[in-house]
Amino acid sequence: MDEITSTRHNPGIDPVLHAWGWEIPVYLFLGGLVAGLMVLAGYHILKAGRQQEKVSYPYAPMLGVILLSLGMNALFLDLANKPLVWRLYLTFQPASPMSWGSWILLLVYPALIGAAILHPPERVPFGQRLLALVRSWSEWLHQRPRLVQVLGLANLGGGIALGIYTGILLGAFGARPLWNSAVLGPLFLFSGLSTAAALMHLLAMVSRSGTGAPFADVALAGVFRLMDPAHCKHVMVRADASFLTIELAIIALWLLGLLTATGVHQQAAALLLGGPWTAPFWGLVILAGILVPLLLQFLELAGRIRHSAVPAVLVLIGGFVLRWILVEAGQASRWS
Amino acid sequence: MARLAMVIDTTLCVGCADCVVACKTENDVPEGFCRDWITEQVAGAFPSARLEIRSERCNHCDHPPCVGCCPTGASHVHQPGAVVLVDKQKCIGCKACIASCPYDARFVHPQGHVDKCTFCVHRVEHGQLPACVSVCPTRCMHFGDLDDPESGVARLLRSRRHHELLPAAGTGPRVIYLT
Ligand code: SF4
Ligand code: SF4
Numbered sequence: 001m002d003e004i005t006s007t008r009h010n011p012g013i014d015p016v017l018h019a020w021g022w023e024i025p026v027y028l029f030l031g032g033l034v035a036g037l038m039v040l041a042g043y044h045i046l047k048a049g050r051q052q053e054k055v056s057y058p059y060a061p062m063l064g065v066i067l068l069s070l071g072m073n074a075l076f077l078d079l080a081n082k083p084l085v086w087r088l089y090l091t092f093q094p095a096s097p098m099s100w101g102s103w104i105l106l107l108v109y110p111a112l113i114g115a116a117i118l119h120p121p122e123r124v125p126f127g128q129r130l131l132a133l134v135r136s137w138s139e140w141l142h143q144r145p146r147l148v149q150v151l152g153l154a155n156l157g158g159g160i161a162l163g164i165y166t167g168i169l170l171g172a173f174g175a176r177p178l179w180n181s182a183v184l185g186p187l188f189l190f191s192g193l194s195t196a197a198a199l200m201h202l203l204a205m206v207s208r209s210g211t212g213a214p215f216a217d218v219a220l221a222g223v224f225r226l227m228d229p230a231h232c233k234h235v236m237v238r239a240d241a242s243f244l245t246i247e248l249a250i251i252a253l254w255l256l257g258l259l260t261a262t263g264v265h266q267q268a269a270a271l272l273l274g275g276p277w278t279a280p281f282w283g284l285v286i287l288a289g290i291l292v293p294l295l296l297q298f299l300e301l302a303g304r305i306r307h308s309a310v311p312a313v314l315v316l317i318g319g320f321v322l323r324w325i326l327v328e329a330g331q332a333s334r335w336s
Numbered sequence: 337m338a339r340l341a342m343v344i345d346t347t348l349c350v351g352c353a354d355c356v357v358a359c360k361t362e363n364d365v366p367e368g369f370c371r372d373w374i375t376e377q378v379a380g381a382f383p384s385a386r387l388e389i390r391s392e393r394c395n396h397c398d399h400p401p402c403v404g405c406c407p408t409g410a411s412h413v414h415q416p417g418a419v420v421l422v423d424k425q426k427c428i429g430c431k432a433c434i435a436s437c438p439y440d441a442r443f444v445h446p447q448g449h450v451d452k453c454t455f456c457v458h459r460v461e462h463g464q465l466p467a468c469v470s471v472c473p474t475r476c477m478h479f480g481d482l483d484d485p486e487s488g489v490a491r492l493l494r495s496r497r498h499h500e501l502l503p504a505a506g507t508g509p510r511v512i513y514l515t
Contacts, residue, residue, distance in 0.1 A: 001378060001379065001380065001381060001385070002377070002378070002379045003377070003378045003379075004375060004376070004377045005375070005376045006373055006374070006375045006376075006392075007353065007356065007370070007373045007374045007375075008370055008373035008375075008392075008440075009368070009370070010368075010369050010370060010440075010443040011368060011369070011443070011444075012434075012443065012444060013434070013440050013442075013443050014440070017434070017435070017440060019431040019434040019435055019444075020431060020435070078430070078431075079428050079429050079430055080428075080429025080430075080431065080444045080448045080449070080450075081427055081428050081429035081447075081448035081449050082428075082429075082448075084408075084425075084426070084427065084428045084429075084448075085428055087408040087410075087426050087428050088407055088408060088428065090408075091407075091408060091409050093404075093406065093407055093408070093409055095404035095405070096404060096405050096406055096407045096432070097405070098405065098406075098407035098430060098432050099407035099408075101407075102407060172405065173401075173405070173432075173435050173436050174401055174436070174438075174505070174506075175401060175435065175436050175437055175438035175505065176435060262504070264504070331435065334438065334440075335438045335502045335504065335505050336438075336501075336502060
């Protein structure tokens with residue numbers, strides 16, 4: 001027998017660490033989503049120029065600004081000492097992923113806002129004067145192709161940095177074996193890309209401004225603008241599905257890495273392989289969030305079923321539950 | 337450079353928790369929280385089962401992950417003594433340090449900043465022992481500089497069998513237990 005009893009009873013620490021609540025998964029989800037939107041927008045700016053304004057891409061950066069602000073609000077709500085939040089910006093701590101993150105977050109705003117200005121919406125329900133002003137800025141920008149290119153690069157680079165950072169943030173905590181993996185960065189980036197593609201897809205359906213391609217994310221239309229429409233459909237489908245497939249492969253690598261590491265890492269993996277988080281992880285993340293959307297997309301493409309919003313909604317739910325489980329189960333994993 | 341450490345003789349500790357009460361009194365630790373605590377570990381099977389009673393706290397690690405991860409520099413290594421401290425004027429309560437400590441030695445103080453054992457650095461700098469060490473009725477706790485080969489703690493570690501907590505975590509804890 002090896003039994004440990006302790007008189008420690010600190011709130012949020014015992015019996016199981018619960019320092020972070022709902023705010024962190026919400027922030028990680030929204031951060032990843034915005035990262036994905038930025039990558040798609042950046043790629044579009046660099047490759048597509050202004051010919052593809054008809055696709056729903058123009059909303060991506062604007063939506064990104066709103067979602068990122070919501071995510072940062074969630075992060076702010078999590079702080080126990082809110083009045084001192086400005087302390088983050090009086091220093092740069094190179095060993096702290098959170099310090100990197102707070103500066104990255106500050107730097108992605110100008111890139112997102114610049115991209116939003118580049119392609120203002122055609123109509124807005126109110127604020128016509130503001131729209132006219134933004135249009136004049138947009139014209140000014142379009143006359144400077146170099147600047148547009150810088151904006152594209154800033155969105156692409158900023159999106160990749162933001163997406164990877166949301167994973168590295170957890171991966172850097174050596175004390176929590178479940179998070180102890182370098183692949184969390186790429187995992188969160190690809191999960192962010194798939195959720196961003198899903199969101200753009202939904203947006204295209206709602207606004208009816210998209211191509212109407214079955215389950216293909218309209219955002220990607222810009223990426224593959226050189227393809228003829230019939231061919232484009234297939235490429236978009238493949239690209240969309242590839243985000244999910246890569247995500248699945250990284251999850252497999254992550255679990256394999258844990259299972260082939262030390263005993264504490266194996267115990268951490270057991271939380272998802274028979275432990276308390278098994279059902280939500282395999283049911284909501286793997287099955288409902290990745291495998292079912294992949295299957296539905298395949299069937300839609302093959303013309304077996306009608307195009308619907310279901311795969312995109314499932315991808316968004318799966319992306320959120322992935323972060324939720326990682327934050328909760330990761331805190332429960334420990335060295336002792 | 338001094339490296340302050342605590343060496344605790346588990347063959348003497350009876351788990352009376354005087355150290356816990358002394359810490360709460362000395363450091364005004366809020367109700368419902370503790371900076372140090374008593375752990376009892378029973379290992380093995382009868383008749384060779386073994387009970388170890390430990391007074392535990394922040395280990396003031398040589399390689400403290402809680403310091404590296406802090407985005408504001410609030411968690412820092414205080415010199416002299418290499419004591420790991422939290423500057424509450426800088427702490428935003430992000431809890432990264434809490435997640436990074438393999439010993440779960442930190443907590444969020446009701447005032448919003450993160451709190452933990454300070455090795456009573458305010459007493460030590462005036463030549464006194466930490467409150468917990470000074471009140472222990474069995475005198476099982478020893479405090480001193482590990483880098484001074486003539487210090488009591490260095491001599492004890494040379495002459496007695498000892499272990500630290502979670503050595504595999506690689507943090508280099510400086511609260512060490514004699515067995
Ligand atoms: S025990 Fe925890 S809080 Fe104390 S120095 Fe080590 S890692 Fe930091
Ligand atoms: S909670 Fe305070 S001490 Fe801990 S990492 Fe955040 S700012 Fe630093």
